[in-house]
Amino acid sequence: MKTKVARRHQITIPEEIRKMAKIAVGDILDISYKHGKIQVEKIDENWDKVMKETRGAWRKHPVFKEMDDAVEIVNWMRGKK
Helix, strand or coil: CCCCCCHHHCCCCCHHHHHHHCCCCCCEEEEEEECCEEEEEEECCCHHHHHHHHCCCCCCCCCHHHCCCHHHHHHHHCCCC
């Protein structure tokens, strides 16, 4: 699905995508840029708390120790870069 960058560099998330992702006015979205791609992810209320509590939990794992957080680990396991 395509969208256009408007004035002030804003974009509109198409209605179909908003409905599938259950995005509503006031929701918090995390936007990042990794490996040449812009990623937008809806943040649940407790997500930041969980990320802070689990940061560094995998430091002794032979593969995951180099990854920043659980999101990066899940993306790696799904084959996403």
